[in-house]
Each structure stands twice: as C-alpha cells, then as structure tokens.
Amino acid sequence: MAGSTGQSARSPLIVWWIIWASLLGGVILIGSKFGDFDGVPSGIPWFIALPPLFMGMFIRFIVLPRMTERRKALPLFIAGLAMCESTAIIGIFGGAENQSALLLLSLLGIVTYMPTFVRKIPAA
Numbered sequence: 001m002a003g004s005t006g007q008s009a010r011s012p013l014i015v016w017w018i019i020w021a022s023l024l025g026g027v028i029l030i031g032s033k034f035g036d037f038d039g040v041p042s043g044i045p046w047f048i049a050l051p052p053l054f055m056g057m058f059i060r061f062i063v064l065p066r067m068t069e070r071r072k073a074l075p076l077f078i079a080g081l082a083m084c085e086s087t088a089i090i091g092i093f094g095g096a097e098n099q100s101a102l103l104l105l106s107l108l109g110i111v112t113y114m115p116t117f118v119r120k121i122p123a124a
Contacts (some may be wrong), residue, residue, distance in 0.1 A: 016077065016115035023081045024110050027088045031103045034092050046098040049090035053109050056083035060112055070121050077113065084109030 059080035067073035084106050091102025 013115070013118055016074070016118050019078060020081065020110070020113055020115050023085055024107070027085055027103070027106055027110060030092060031088060031107075035099060035103065044090075044094040046091065046094075046102065048094065049087045049102050050105075052083040052090070053087040053105055056080040056087075056109050057112070059083070060109075064117065064121075067121055070118065070123050073118075073121050077115070081110060081113050084113065 059076055063076055064073055064080070067076065087109065088103050088106030091099050091106065
C-alpha cells in the first residue's frame with residue numbers, strides 16, 4: 001500500500017520516456033503501414049487535422065512549463081502527445097492529398113514533447 005508508506009504517487013522519469021517513445025513509434029508505424037493509402041478520397045478537408053496539433057503545442061509550450069508537480073503534469077503530457085498523434089491519424093485516414101505533410105507535422109509535434117523538460121518540474 002503506497003499510502004501507508006508515506007510516499008506520494010510519483011512518476012519516474014523512465015515512464016515519461018516510455019510513453020513518449022511508444023507514441024512516437026506508433027505514429028511511425030501507422031505512417032509506414034497506411035501512409036500510401038490509395039483509397040477513396042475523403043470528403044474531409046485536410047486542415048481539420050491542424051487544430052489538435054495546435055492544441056498539443058499550446059499544452060506543450062504554455063501549460064506544461066507552468067506546472068508545479070510532475071503528477072499533475074503527466075496527464076497533460078499524455079493529452080498533448082495524443083493531440084499531436086491524432087493529427088497523423090486524421091491526416092492518414094482523412095486527408096488523402098496531404099498525408100505526408102500531416103504525418104511530418106505530427107512527428108515534429110511529438111518530438112517537441114521529448115521529456116527532457118521533466119527534470120525542471122519538481123517531483124513532489
């Protein structure tokens with residue numbers, strides 16, 4: 001029982017790196033598997049995939065630097081990564097003409113989440 005030992009629930013740094021690497025690998029895998037999808041062109045405009053990317057960047061550059069505890073920052077970290085990943089998924093399955101550009105933007109968004117910034121957030 002973690003509560004009886006007096007230790008607070010902390011997320012070790014390796015957890016952040018595993019989450020980041022798995023989502024990065026997931027986007028690369030999805031892009032390589034379905035990247036040249038020549039199915040029926042979607043009726044969805046390609047720019048629909050950009051708001052999640054912008055929300056992810058907002059979380060990364062505005063919200064996360066203001067966090068005072070890692071346990072509060074971890075859910076935001078995961079949500080921001082998921083937003084960037086959704087840009088790739090929408091781009092691959094919805095934006096037929098700009099798949100590679102949206103995939104690249106998604107990968108760049110995920111790379112900005114590299115958890116090197118976590119050491120600046122206090123663990124307690």
